Amino acid sequence: MTAQLDPAAAAEVVNARHENAGCVDAGVLFIEAAQLVEAVEALRDDEATDLIFLCNLTAVDRERHFELVYHLQSLDLNHILQLKVIVTDREDPAVPSLTGVFHGAHLQEREVFDLFGIRFDGHPDLRRLFLWDGFPGYPLRKDFLQMPGQVRAGLPGFPHEGEQNAWPVPGSVPQRPLHPNDPQSSGIAVSEDEPAEADA
Amino acid sequence: MIIGLEEYLALGALLFSLGFYIALSKKNAVGVLMGVELMLNAVNLTLIAFSRFSTSDITLSTQVFVIFIIAVAAAEVAVGLALILVVYRNRQTINVDRTTLLKG
Amino acid sequence: MTSADDTRSALSGTIETLAGDGSEPVVVNLGPQHPSTHGVFRLKVTLDGEIVQDAEMRIGYLHRSMEKLAEERTYTQNIPFTDRIDYLAAMSNNLAYCLAAEELLGVEVPPRGQAIRVLFAELQRVASHAMANGTFINDCGAWHTPLFYMFRDRERVLDMFEMTCGARLTTNYMRIGGVAFDLPDELLPTLRSFLDDMPDRIASYEDLLMENEILHARARGIGVISPEMAINSSLSGPILRATGVPWDLRKANPYCGYENYEFDIPVGEQGDCFDRFLVRMAEVKQSLRILNQLIDNIPDGPWLADVPLHARPPEGEAYARVESPRGELGFYLVSDGSPAPYRFHCRPPSLINLSALKEMSIGGTLADAIVTLGSIDIVVGEIDR
C-alpha cells in the first residue's frame, strides 16, 4: 500500500535546502512559489524522500487564489506526497516551471496554462495545449461562465448551410450569422488573433 | 518519296543541332546535360541508319559502337549529375551562369 | 507566365524540398486525419530525407472540456463522462473515478462489488491490450491480419460487457459504492469458455508474431527510452515497465482487493517498442490469471453500497488512481460540500506518456516515428478530454 509521506518530514527536507520555503497547514505541505523548484529538487534528490516521479500536476481555482497541486511519488519507497503552491495574483498568475526537474511536467504545465492561464516561468515551450492560440479566456477558471466575444462552443450549423461559412473559429471567417441567443449587436468584435494553425 | 538513308541523316542532324542549342543555351546544368544526351542520341541514330543502309561490312560494328556510346552516356550522366550535386552543395545553385568558380 | 503559374511554382518550390544532404528540412503533417494516428491527433514531423529532426504534437481536436462540464453535474452524473475519456478502457476509467468519489464520501464497497470491479477491469485490460497490440502491428505495416485476430478476442470481451450492462464501449457500469447491476447468469459460463480459449489464442499470436523477423527488425531498438528518463518523464504503464521498472499500481497500491490475487508484473529489458509489445502480451496472460482465480471465488452479497444519488461529500479532496491499460490513471476531486465536484481533474496516462515522444522519435526515420507512436498506445479521447 502506498503510504502518505508525512508532510512535516517533507517540510524539514525542504526547509533544510531553503529557509521558510515550506510549511505544513492542516496536513498539507505548502511551498513558497519562489522556492518551488529548489524545494522539489530537494525532495527529489533527498534519499529519505526520494520523490522521483511526478504523478500529477494540476490547479484549482479557489476564487480568491489559485492552488497548484502536485502529487509526487517515490517508486522505491512507495510513498506519495501532495504539495500545494498558492498563487494570489489573479491577473497574471505565475509560478516557476518544474520542467527542469521533471521532464514529465512539460505537458501538464501546458495544460494548466491553457485552461487556467497560470504562467510557468522557465517553461521552454509554453503554448496552449488544447485550445487554439487566441482563445478568449481560460475555461477552467470559476469566473469563466460563458464564452466571451462571439465565440460559442459547438457548431451553429454546417459550413455552406447558411449563406456564410458558419465555422466559429475566429479569424477564419469575418462574421458568423447571429445566433438568437447572442447578445444582439453588442459590438463585441471577434478576436482578431490569427488562427492557431497558421503555420500548419 | 522513298525514305532512305538521307532522311534519317537529316533527322539526325536536326536532332543534333537542337541538342547543341540546348546544351549551349540552357541556364540550368541539368538542362545542359539534356542537350548533351540529345546530341548523343542523334549520333546514335545516324550510326544505326548507316548500319541499316550501308552495304559495306560495318553493320555490326556500328551497333556495337552504339552500345558503347549508350554505356558511356550512362556513365557520363551519373558522373555529371553527381558533379551537379556537388556544385549545388557548395554553391547552392546549379545555374551554369553563376557557377563561375574559376573567375574567383 | 500567368499568375496561376507563379503560384504554382512558388508552392512547388517549397514542396519539392525533399531528401538529400545540404537540403532544407521538410515538414510533414501526420494527422489530424491519418491512418496511423488512431484518432484526431496531429504529429508535425520535420524531416531531413527520411530522418526525423523534430516532432511536435498538436492536440485538442477532441477537446470537450470535460473537467469544466463535470463541475456542474453531480458525482453520479459524472460517471458517463469518464467512459468517454478513454473510450477503449471505459471500465478502468469508471473504476478510477468511483474510487476517488468513494474516498471523498468514505464509502465502503461490498466484497461482491469489489470482485466484479476487478473482473471487469481485467477484462477491459485484455480488450484494450488486444486493440493496442493489433494496431501496433498494423503500424509496423502488417496488412490488418493481426489486428483482426485480436479484434476477435476483444469482440468476445465486449460481448460480455454488453451482456452485463447493455453497452459495449461506453459502459457506465461502475457506481459510487459498487457496480450498477449484478452479473447476469450467462456471464460466468461465457467468461469460462473465454478463459478456456484464450491460452491457445495467445500461443498462436506468439507463434505468429514473437519470432517474426521483420517485426524484430522494425520494432527492436526503436523508440528506446531509459528507465531514468521514463521516470523523469512521468511515463507509466507498459511503457514504464518495458524499461525494466517493476511499477504496477495493482501491486504498489492495491485497490479493490488486488492484494488477494496472485499475479506477476512483466517487465522488459530494453525499453524499446518491441518490449512494450511483449509487456502487453504478457500482461494479457497475467490478467487471465487473475480472472481464473476470480471466476470461482466471487463472493455473494450486495454489489452496491447504499449511496444516495445526490451524495454530498464533505469538504476535502481526494486523489485516487488505478493501473489502467495505458498506465497510471488518476482522478483528483475537490469537494466543497455541494453535490457537484468543485474541481474534477483526470490524470490522463495517454497524454503524459506522450511527454517523451519527441525524444524517442528524433533521429529515427519517419517509419520509426510511426512505430513509436503506435507502441505508446494513445487514446485521443483521453489526451484531449
Add this chain to the structure above:
Amino acid sequence: MSSFGFHLAFWLLAAMTVGGASMIIVSRNLIHAVIYLVISMLGVAGLYLTLSADFIAVVQVLIYVGAISVLMLFAIMLTPRAERNNTETSLKLPAAAVMVLILTATVFVALDTDWGAVRQAALADQARLIGQSLIREYVLPFEIGAVLLTAALVGAIALARHDDEDAAIHAQSLQAEADGTAEDVALLTDPPLVEVEADAGAGEDGGS
C-alpha cells in the same frame, strides 16, 4: 521502304522526336523538360525499330527512359533550393546561330553526298550477333567499357557522398568567401523551415 505504314511510322516518330526536343527548349519548367526528353527518347527508340535494330531500341528504352531520365529527376529533386526554371542564358542568340550553321552544313552533306548502294534486307537475330561480337572482336573495348562504368559508379558515389567533415570545411570556406554578403551566409547556416509557405499544401495533406 516505300510502304505507307513505314512512312507513317517514320514521320510520326520523327515528329515525336523533334517535337520533344523542341519542347525542351520552349518548356519553362525543368521537370516538364525532362518529361519532354523522355518523349524524344521514346521517339528515337521507335526510329531504331523502323531501322530493324530491335535490340538497340529496347536498350534505348531501358537505359534512357528507365534510368537516365529518372536519374535526372532525382538530381532535380536533390537540389531543392536551386532554380527550377529552364530558361536560356545570354548565349541564346549566338547558340542559335551556330545551331543553324551546323544544321545547314550537316543537312547539306547528308542530302548531297552519294552514299552508294543501299542494302535492302536488315540483319536478322541481331541480339545474338551483337552478343557474339562483343565477346569476340570487341572483347577489349567491352572490358574497357565495364571498367569505365565501374569507375563512373565509384566516382559518382565518391562525388555525391556527403561527408560531414567535408561539409563543415565547405561551409567555412564559403563563409570566408562570402564575407560581406551576409544574406547568403545566413541562408546557408540557418536554413529557414518551409512551414509558412507550405500552408496551402499542408491543409490538403491533412484532409486526404
Add this chain to the structure above:
Amino acid sequence: MSGFDLAVVLGAWYDFRDLNNLSRLITEWIADWGPDWLSSIVTGLLGSLGILAVIGPTLLVLIWVERKVIARFQQRYGPNRVGPKGLLQPVADAIKLILKEQLAPRAADKLIFFLPPVLIFVPGLLIWGVLPFGPRMSVADLNVGVLFLLAVSGTGVLVLFMAGWSSNNKYALFGAMRAVAMSISYEVPMVLALLTLVVFSGTMSVNGIVEWQQQEDVIFILLFPLSAIAFFFAASAELNRTPADISEAESEIVAGYHTEYSGMRFGLFYAVELGNTLVISAFIATFFLGGWWLWGLDQWVPSWIILLAKTGAVYFLLIWTRGTLPRLRIDQLMSFCWKALVPATLIFVAVAAVERTLLVTQGWDTTIALPIMAVINIALTLGAVMLFARLARSERLRRPARTTLVRDRVGGLAAAREVASQAGGGD
C-alpha cells in the same frame, strides 16, 4: 482422341493455340483488297483488344479473389453481399469509383496530374504482349522479349513519379521518391536473376526460355532457386506489395503517390497495380515454373489453362505474403537489395555461366548433368540463405527479446536494477 482429326484443326484460323494462323488469315484477306499497312495495324489492334478482353474480366474476378482470400486469412467473410458470393462486388466498386467526384488539388500541375492514370496503362498493357500463353500463343514473340519486359516495366516508375510530383502533396512526393528509389534498386537483382536464365538457356525470347525448359524437362526454379527467390522478392518490391510496399505505406504516407487521386483515377491506378501483379505472377510462372508447359500435360490440357493455374499459384503466394508480413523500412529494403540480393544473384550468374560452358564444351548428357547441377545449386542457395540469416541479424537482434516476471519486488530504479541483475544471473 478417336475419330477426331487434329490435323484439320491445326493450322485453321480458329485454332487460337497458334495466333499466327489468325494473323496470317487477316493479312492475306486484307492484302486482297486493301493496302499492306492496314493489315499490320488491324492485327496490332486485334492483339491489344484481345489482351484487354482477357485481362479486363480477369481483373474484376481477381479483385474479388484477393479480397476473399485476404478476408479468409483475417477470419472474415469478405465481400458477400453484391451478387452471388459477392462476385459482383468489384463491379459495384467500379461503379462507385466512376460516380465519385474527381478532385484535383488546386496547386497541382494540371497536365502532369491528369496524365499518369492513363499513361500507367501503357507499360501495364505492353508487358502482356510478350507473355506466351502457348507454344505460338503470344501477341508478339520478340527475340529480345526478356529485355523488353525489363525495359517496359522500368518505364512505369516514371509515371509514378509524375503522379507523385504533380500532386503537390508531401505524402505523394514521398511515395513517388520511395517508389523511384525502390524501383531503380530492385531492377538490378531482377535483371541479374533473369540473366541467369538467359545465360543458361541461351535465348532472350520468353517463349524460347519456356521451350528450353520443355526440351530439357526441367523447370528453372529447381535449377536456379535463388534466382527465383530473388526475382520473386524483387518483383514484389516493384509491385509495391508487402513486405516492400513502402511507396504506398498506409500507416506512414497514407497512400503514397496516388494520395490525391480520387474516383476512377484512383481506380485506374488500382486496376493497373492488380494487373501488374497478375502479369508478374504469370512471368514468374513462365520463367521459373515452366509456363505453359508441364511435363507433357500440355498435350492434353490447353496450354493457357496450365499457365493460368501456375499464375494462380504464384498470385496466391503474393497474396499470402501480403496478408502475413509486416512492412520493412526503406533503409532495410535498400540494404537487403544491395547487400544481399545483388551479390547473391551476381554469384548465380557466374555459376550459370560456368555450368553452361561446361555443358556446351564437355558435351555432357543433360539428363544426368542437369539434376546434378540442380542439386549443387539448391545446396548453394541454402548455404547462401543460411549465411545471410547469420550475417543479417545484428548483435542487437541476436539476443532474445523477453520479459521478466516480477512477483513481489515493486519499485523504481533500485528494483529495476535488482530485477535486471536477477534476470541476467538466471541465464
